[in-house]
Structures are given as C-alpha cells and as structure tokens.
Amino acid sequence: MLLIGNGNVITRQKENGFIKNGCVAIDGPLVKEVGSTDELKKAYPEAEFIDAKGGVIMPGFINMHNHIYSTFARGLSIVGFHPKNFTEILEGQWFKLDNELKNTTTYLSGKVAYLDSIRNGVTTMFDHHASYGETVGSLFELSKAADELGVRTCLCYEVSDRNGKDKMKEAVAENAAFIKEAGKRTDDMQKAMMGLHASFTLSDETLNYVRENTPEDIGYHIHVAEGTADVYDSLSKYNKPVVNRLFDLGILGKKSMTAHCIHIGPGEMQMLKDTDTMVVTNPQSNMGNAVGCSPALRFLNEFGILSGLGTDGFTNDLTESFKFANLIHKHHLVDPNAGWVEVPQMLFENNAQMANRYFDTKLGVLEAGAAADVIVLDYHAPTPMDENNCNSHILFGMNGRCVTDTVIAGEVKMRNREVLGVDEEKLYADSAQEAQKLWQRING
Incomplete structure (x- = not known):
C-alpha cells in the first residue's frame, strides 16, 4: 500500500475535483481511495507515505x-x-x-x-x-x-x-x-x-x-x-x-x-x-x-x-x-x-x-479503480487555489520540471526528482555517442 498525501489533490472527478490537504491511497496498479491525508493515514497506518509537502497531487x-x-x-x-x-x-x-x-x-x-x-x-x-x-x-x-x-x-x-x-x-x-x-x-x-x-x-x-x-x-x-x-x-x-x-x-x-x-x-x-x-x-x-x-x-x-x-x-x-x-x-x-x-x-x-479507447484501466482521474498514475508537483500557490481555478494555476505557475514524484501503475518511478533504477549518467553518455554516429551518417 502506498499513500501520496499532504498536498492539494486535483482529482479530475466531476463531483470531488479538489481536496485540500488530500491524499491518494494506492493498492497495486490501481487507486484504492482518495480523501484527506489524516483520514487515509489513520485507515492505512502501515502504508508507505510520499509527502507532497504542501504541493500539488494530480493524475499523470x-x-x-x-x-x-x-x-x-x-x-x-x-x-x-x-x-x-x-x-x-x-x-x-x-x-x-x-x-x-x-x-x-x-x-x-x-x-x-x-x-x-x-x-x-x-x-x-x-x-x-x-x-x-x-x-x-x-x-x-x-x-x-x-x-x-x-x-x-x-x-x-x-x-x-x-x-x-x-x-x-x-x-x-x-x-x-x-x-x-x-x-x-x-x-x-x-x-x-x-x-x-x-x-x-x-x-x-x-x-x-x-x-x-x-x-x-x-x-x-x-x-x-x-x-x-x-x-x-x-x-x-x-x-x-x-x-x-x-x-x-x-x-x-x-x-x-x-x-x-x-x-x-x-x-x-x-x-x-x-x-x-x-x-x-x-x-x-x-x-x-x-x-x-x-x-x-x-x-x-x-x-x-x-x-x-x-x-x-x-x-x-x-x-x-x-x-x-x-x-x-x-x-x-x-x-x-x-x-x-x-x-x-x-x-x-x-x-x-x-x-481509454485503447487502454482498459481508467486514465486521467484519481478515483477508486482508476490507474495509479500519479504525479506530485512542487508548487505552492501564492493565491487561493480550488477546483474552479486550478487549471489557471497549472497554466501560469507550473511546468514539467515542477514534478518531484512520478508513480505509474502503482510503481514509484521518480522520488524527490530522482528517477529510480536508471543510471542516467551512463544513459546520457551512451546517447551522446550514438547521436554523434547518427549525425555523421546524416551529413555523410
């Protein structure tokens, strides 16, 4: 069990689109429950906890x-x-x-x-x-x-x-x-x-x-x-x-x-x-x-x-x-x-x-039974943020590099901006070498 909480949750649900100090409970590849951080921490006291530190939690x-x-x-x-x-x-x-x-x-x-x-x-x-x-x-x-x-x-x-x-x-x-x-x-x-x-x-x-x-x-x-x-x-x-x-x-x-x-x-x-x-x-x-x-x-x-x-x-x-x-x-x-x-x-x-015309698991929303594809962004709103204006906050205040944590199908892929299980230094070195060969082929 994994909890991602202590942040403003943009669920993309129609009836419960925004939860202050919210939390997402993840069980396997799916979302199990969405609610307040206090409630879900009490319900799942043994779960691993990712602290959004007052940032934003939303679907990938x-x-x-x-x-x-x-x-x-x-x-x-x-x-x-x-x-x-x-x-x-x-x-x-x-x-x-x-x-x-x-x-x-x-x-x-x-x-x-x-x-x-x-x-x-x-x-x-x-x-x-x-x-x-x-x-x-x-x-x-x-x-x-x-x-x-x-x-x-x-x-x-x-x-x-x-x-x-x-x-x-x-x-x-x-x-x-x-x-x-x-x-x-x-x-x-x-x-x-x-x-x-x-x-x-x-x-x-x-x-x-x-x-x-x-x-x-x-x-x-x-x-x-x-x-x-x-x-x-x-x-x-x-x-x-x-x-x-x-x-x-x-x-x-x-x-x-x-x-x-x-x-x-x-x-x-x-x-x-x-x-x-x-x-x-x-x-x-x-x-x-x-x-x-x-x-x-x-x-x-x-x-x-x-x-x-x-x-x-x-x-x-x-x-x-x-x-x-x-x-x-x-x-x-x-x-x-x-x-x-x-x-x-x-x-x-x-x-x-x-x-979802191809994938069977419900995507793009944080609700019970949906895909546990969840991201955390380091964004602290300088003005009030709620379900009515959260898109404007994303538009004017966030970018991709605000993302600190990425979870896909319940698996933590990035934690505190560190991508897990990847030797990035080697990958970028190998890529630069391969790109140089490609460029030489293109330019004859």
Missing part, C-alpha cells in the same frame, strides 16, 4: 501524439539545410534522419524520451515511430525501453511509400507483428495502432494493402492536412479532400486518430464527427513548422469532435503544449477569450477519453 499527463525518433535531432545541424516550407522540412530533415536510424538508435532514443517523460510527469505516451534505416524490430526496441522505464505507451510504425514498395510492406509487417505481440499482454501497459505517415505519401494501393493487414479492433494513427501540400496532393490526384479520401478507403473510425488536421474544411470536420474519429493537435510543432493553427475550437464547439493535445516530438513536457495551445488560439483568432475552456478540456479530459 497523457501525451496523445509524439515522435520519439526526434530525440536525437536536438542540436543537429544538417549541412545545406535551409527549408522554405514544410515539405522541405520533411524531406531535408525528418526523412533524412529516419533513413539513418538503426535499432540501437531507436532503443536509446526511447530510453531518453521515456526518462524525460517521467521527469515531466507524463505517464502515458502515444508514439508514432519511423526508422527506415532499420524497420524490423524497431517497435520492439521502443517496447523494451518503455518496459525498462515503466511508462504506459501505445506504439505504431509510420507506413509510407516514400522509400518504395518493399520498405512499405516491411513497415506494415512491423506494425502487424507488434500489434500481435501487444495483444498478448495482460498488464495494460502497452498497446498498438497501425501507423500511417500522411495521405500524400500513401497510394490507394498501399492504403488498401494496409487495411487488409490491420485487425478490425485496431485503428490508424495518421497525420492529416498538417501542411497544404497534403491538401493539394489529394485534390490533384484523387479529386477529393484528404479526409474524404481516408473515409473512402476505410481509415477513419472510433479507434483511429488523425494528427493536426490544420487545413480541413467543415465538410471534413463533419465526416470526422460522423465516424467518431479522434483528432490530436500539436500547437508548438505547428508554430515551429510554420504550418498554421489548427481549428481545434471549431472541432470542439461546432462539431463535437473528440480532440486532444500532443507534442509531436517538440518536447516531452505537456505543460508547454498546454501553454502554447492557450496562446495560439487567442493570437490566431484575435480573441482574448478563446480557449479558456476548450484547451484544459483537451488536455485533462479528452486525452484520457482518447487513451
């Missing part, structure tokens, strides 16, 4: 769209790389990088990314992987890294035609193999999707092949209309918008997730709603790539599309995405009222709903 963050393979791009300078648009960014950096990734690189990038997630209070990560330098076994290397760090994760491999038919089929096979392996697990710690790059790098023949090799209970994780090139390609080649094309080819649905969806129209939004397809937006990445602002508020308010937040490889700190999402919609719409309700809804409610 869920990252709905990430690219672990981008880990070793940090600090990378590619000779002659001066992109003028998003297509040139993809071709000149990301495709070039993933073509040089080996399984050793994938494994170490996974270790670093999952470690960084723990440090930033991210307890569940949906990753979208690509490593055309070595595809076979790559998802299993990420799976190994996730198991070693103990982070809940859902993995897929990015199928694309950009490296030819054989490589495309290899990518489909890697997805299929990991889907089968993840299906054997009983611990609810790893799941799988069928990964797809984007409409403009996937032919009809390929998408039909992919669909034929995807189990009915598995959805697709695909980038949609992130840049205008995706829109123009679909219109010019198939005479239909991107979302319409994906609908016609059977890619949409309740278990499918579309990333970005920046350049789509009302008809496509309605199609996403009608098929109950999920959307995940990534504000920092979109700003960095200069591709535009997602119409996320329309998704939510006008169409009722289940929409969440991800980081798209830009960071492993969800509080950063929370802050950027709050700002980008106000800036884009020139409306200081934009996003106050919708952005917290995406991060704290919708991400959990989306993740």
